[in-house]
Amino acid sequence: MQQYIIGNWKMNGTKAEAQKLATGFLNRIQEATRPLPHIVLCPSYPYLTSVIEILKHSPIDVGAQDCHPEKSGAFTGDVSAAQLLDVGCKYVIIGHSERRRYHHEGSAIIRRKIESAIKIGLRPILCIGENAEEHKTGRTLHIVSQQLASDLPSDQKPHEFLVAYEPLWAIGSGQTPSLKEVEEIMGLMKYELSTRLLGGALIPTLYGGSVTAENAADILNLPHVDGLLVGGASLKLDEFWEVINASER
Ligand code: PEP
Numbered sequence: 001m002q003q004y005i006i007g008n009w010k011m012n013g014t015k016a017e018a019q020k021l022a023t024g025f026l027n028r029i030q031e032a033t034r035p036l037p038h039i040v041l042c043p044s045y046p047y048l049t050s051v052i053e054i055l056k057h058s059p060i061d062v063g064a065q066d067c068h069p070e071k072s073g074a075f076t077g078d079v080s081a082a083q084l085l086d087v088g089c090k091y092v093i094i095g096h097s098e099r100r101r102y103h104h105e106g107s108a109i110i111r112r113k114i115e116s117a118i119k120i121g122l123r124p125i126l127c128i129g130e131n132a133e134e135h136k137t138g139r140t141l142h143i144v145s146q147q148l149a150s151d152l153p154s155d156q157k158p159h160e161f162l163v164a165y166e167p168l169w170a171i172g173s174g175q176t177p178s179l180k181e182v183e184e185i186m187g188l189m190k191y192e193l194s195t196r197l198l199g200g201a202l203i204p205t206l207y208g209g210s211v212t213a214e215n216a217a218d219i220l221n222l223p224h225v226d227g228l229l230v231g232g233a234s235l236k237l238d239e240f241w242e243v244i245n246a247s248e249r
Contacts, residue, residue, distance in 0.1 A: 003037040003247040004227030007234025018047035022054040024237040037247040052088040063091030069112035081117040094124045097168045107150035125162045132169035158199040164229040170209025186224035213242035
């Protein structure tokens with residue numbers, strides 16, 4: 001499977017910075033001499049159209065960081081999956097831990113968002129992962145398995161979405177699980193997905209949480225890791241390009 005390297009820019013930067021970064025990646029892509037992974041950049045809403053315009057003839061896709069489950073209506077401040085598709089997004093991150101934490105999103109709304117994105121033709125990237133306490137008390141496998149069961153709609157097709165394992169305590173902290181832990185959890189995710197859905201083993205499973213140019217290759221080389229979801233490092237052109245080049249498949 002071709003690997004995925006996804007950059008989550010979160011609520012960072014200015015329009016000029018987003019354009020500069022997108023143009024920088026475009027130039028690197030044009031000069032690339034080796035096969036590249038799927039690359040997806042996820043800027044914040046106001047910069048989506050500028051970034052999409054810059055990357056429109058390139059193999060880099062653009063995604064959003066969230067969507068509302070309804071197609072349209074009186075939902076001030078929200079953006080629907082249909083609107084994201086309309087401006088040219090191909091992907092949308094759903095259930096990121098920062099949405100769960102600061103917007104109190106739970107399984108019911110996450111499932112609806114996934115359903116609405118798939119229905120309209122966007123590929124959701126579902127984020128799951130345990131918190132520090134759950135990790136410390138050895139409950140990671142249980143939590144991950146529980147989240148897969150509660151957050152995913154049951155009747156989806158494998159090519160329609162991706163799942164990212166993002167331990168909450170690893171996001172933005174500079175800490176990562178051991179390679180052995182990542183391997184074990186990603187293996188469990190593949191197993192759970194393949195028992196829950198026909199062809200579920202084909203669902204790309206990504207790791208996210210303090211990925212850097214230094215640790216990317218080791219993580220990408222693990223079995224069952226089909227790519228990376230990268231926050232902080234995706235805002236740095238040289239470092240993210242190194243992460244992209246760490247992919248082998
Ligand atoms: C994220 O927020 O999805 C993330 C992985 O962040 P970071 O790489 O900065 O830990």
